[in-house]
Amino acid sequence: xxxxxxxxxxxxxxxxxxKNVSVSSSKTSSLSKSTISSMKTGVxxxxxxxxxxxxxxxxxxxxxxxxxxxxxxxxxxDSQTRFK
Numbered sequence: 001x002x003x004x005x006x007x008x009x010x011x012x013x014x015x016x017x018x019k020n021v022s023v024s025s026s027k028t029s030s031l032s033k034s035t036i037s038s039m040k041t042g043v044x045x046x047x048x049x050x051x052x053x054x055x056x057x058x059x060x061x062x063x064x065x066x067x068x069x070x071x072x073x074x075x076x077x078d079s080q081t082r083f084k
Contacts, residue, residue: 011071018064023054 029046031039 008068008071008075011067015064015067018061021057021061023050023057 028050029043031043034040
């Protein structure tokens with residue numbers, strides 16, 4: 001059976017790309033001159049979607065930040081395992 005071991009550096013490298021992702025929920029769409037209701041609804045949907053994406057990015061970053069610590073804990077456990 002092949003050896004399987006956790007590497008903290010691999011987990012950190014995998015998470016590094018995610019850390020650079022951000023979404024500014026302070027930017028919003030606006031529509032000042034249209035009286036078409038579907039256009040106004042589109043602006044509302046766009047703004048709500050932006051907020052939701054911002055929240056999703058925050059959650060993904062929070063979860064991603066756990067991976068290096070988890071990999072470190074698993075690496076410690078792996079170092080105590082004796083492979084045959």
